[in-house]
Amino acid sequence: MALCLSPLFAWSTLILDGGPEFGLNLGAPVRLRPWGEDTGFVRKQDWDSLSDFGQVVRGLKLGSNNAPVGVWFGALESYSLLSAHLVRRYSNRSNPDYHPAGGFLTGTLGPFYTQAFASDVLGARLMGAEVALDLEHVLFGQPHEPGRYTLALSAVHDWGKAGGRASSVTLAHLDGTAVVVVRPGFEAHLLAGWGGRPGEGSAWGAVVGAGADAVTPTLDLRLRLEVRRQQGGFRQGFFGPDYELARFKAAGPEGVPLAGAHFPDGYSVYGEAEVGWDAVRYGGLSKHLKLSLSAEAFSWGRVDVDGRVALQLFARSLEVAVKGLGMGMGQAGAHYLGAAEARWRFLGGKLYALGAGGTLLFPTSEGTLRPGAFASAGLGVDSAR
Template identity: 85%
Template sequence: MRTMRRGAVWLWLPLPVAAWAEDVPEAPPVEEERRPLDEAWRILLRVEATTLAFLPHAGFGADEGFLQVEPTLILDGGAEFGLNLGTPRRLRLWGGGGAAGFVRREDWDSLSDFGQVVRGLKLGSNDAPVGVWFGALESYSLLSAHLVRRYSNRSNPDYHPAGGFLTGTLGPLYTQAFASDVLGARLMGAEVALDLEHVLFGKPRAQGRYTLALSAVHDWGEAGGHASPVTLAHLDATAVVVVRPGFEAHLLAGWGGRPGAGGAWGAVVGAGVDAVTPTLDMRLRLEVRRQHGGFRQGYFGPDYELARFKAAGPEGVALAEAPFPDGYSTYGEAEVGWDAVRYGGLSKHLKLSLGVEAFSWGRFDVDGRVAVQFFARSLEVALKGLGVGMGQPGARYLGAAEARWRLLGGKLYAMGTGGTLLFLTPEGTLRPGAFASVGLGVDNAR
């Protein structure tokens, strides 16, 4: 909620690795807004067929192989509406034992799994008083992001919920509320930001320069596997101190705690800059944090869907019960998008996202993603990696890579992807595994 940005409503999520790199622009280009009525709707059709193998860690059972068929339908209605439907159908080729079905059971064994059919539904734009979005949450942050930062609701490979968030503006108030699973009792929260300049001096020319915000998040723990409920709250103050065309800088401070847990609190101070040009969109943030009594900023982060069952570390317990030493940390985050022609739309030559936190007692957490396009956008390579608890016993590492090469004028493409996974067992432990796939796809994107 800055003078330049007031919370984007994302739509396109077609790829397991590179999905986050294919968002819609926050402000549609002028020519897009003035499309003739008969061109107001655009349709993209896509079908992918790949061989997919899940490869368990040694000693954890047999391999499983599938034919994965993935149809996609995208309806683009401009700034106010968009719909993305489609989900992988995994048909067993080998493995799984005698009781295994033809269709992979773990993909459809709960009500929440049916949410994966809707990859993205957008109603409203950034300029509308109310905006709604449903679909997969990939690297999602709740406004100030001191409770929910870079969170993914699909980190558990056997849990496929559809999340959603709502944004609204009423006078000096700006609100965002979210749910990680709209079909189950899981992670829910909201943040309400008050524009102090609006309250004290009337409606400003540039909104959101001086804000006071309150956020609260609760995990019911009743979907995607049972886990201990937890509640966190945070208070934030932000001041935009430098505003230039295409550039702004802000300072921030905040304090948070865990209601019902005495002595669990944390504080944060920091600064950030946003820069926007016709070809570049960049956001940088640096924070110094204090943690006490088990509370930490970014508690609901990229590893949370696994950590809520077993946190990284030697204790082997759930995150809600895991000890977290008192101390300080430094957190840095960079979001960079660049395109040689014009930034925006579904194609970007570079999309980089990186978050790093270093703790005073020797722990490091890293979450990074990068997608790059080569050869007139014919080849796209995407990488992502996660390291949690590095520098300490019981550190957790996950990674994945994907490549797509468009052929025959771009309508046909070859693809390959692979990486590591952690599967939740009935006993509540995490089983290491890996995945790999190769195949072909066709669409009318070009």
């Protein structure tokens, strides 16, 4: 077990807020490691590649959701690519020694809506795009409510040449979605899709499901339930929350990289819930409760769970967040990760104390995952002009 002590002794931040069309957030933590294989106090693994310098960009926004084109750069946390049947709840920072800046671009042109992303804008890694066609727009002209009936095609490729070399892999997926219930503050939809690995006809998967979105002044709720079929090693959500670790060693008894791992043929049931609740009509991102949970149970005994919850207490002075990940539960070689963070604001909210801790998995040159842990504590101040 490796212990990585990570006091954030230098985390100055520059934030520029240009309204809904522009935003910039620069800053990076400097993590100490007083003992171990490193020489010096600063962890050399945090800055030993070009991709690691991407962590300086904590967020860069150009355009907005309502603009014809929008661009965002920074860390990808629980990122999903539109229909999310290839990339779902993906994090590009789950490898503790790899800190890239990712980015995605959104664009609208007539009946087409597209999103393209890169997990590392400074290295040849995970890249993909999804293009959605508004069928109602094509058949009957521009609709009053766009996006009710869509057909989408997505493709994702991992070049495997940054963040540690690994096998390249390509997946594609076709999706159809129909919104079947529309009420003030509520929508329900049905979906179906099929995907596979180009060039490997025996590797394919199918999915059917339903989802619902509810929005009120104090509640934001999103639910999804799917039944899936996997064949020949393909699976939905291939690029998932532990992908940056699984690309070196997949969860399961085989102990091989995900690109070459045997994934049994079978069925699964997938459910996902995202809840944001606030006691008042607060329009910002900060809420009294934020919950995100997903679970998938396979017909052959495996269970995957990924979740995080954050609470604000005592007039928003205290924020507590907990997250956990279990991949391959119910079989040998499962991946488990957990972390917790607490932030206490005082002196009118300008000054805060921060503490965090959790477990890590470090990829090694031998193709294994070395378990570790981290702990950090510090003080910070928010100042804006």
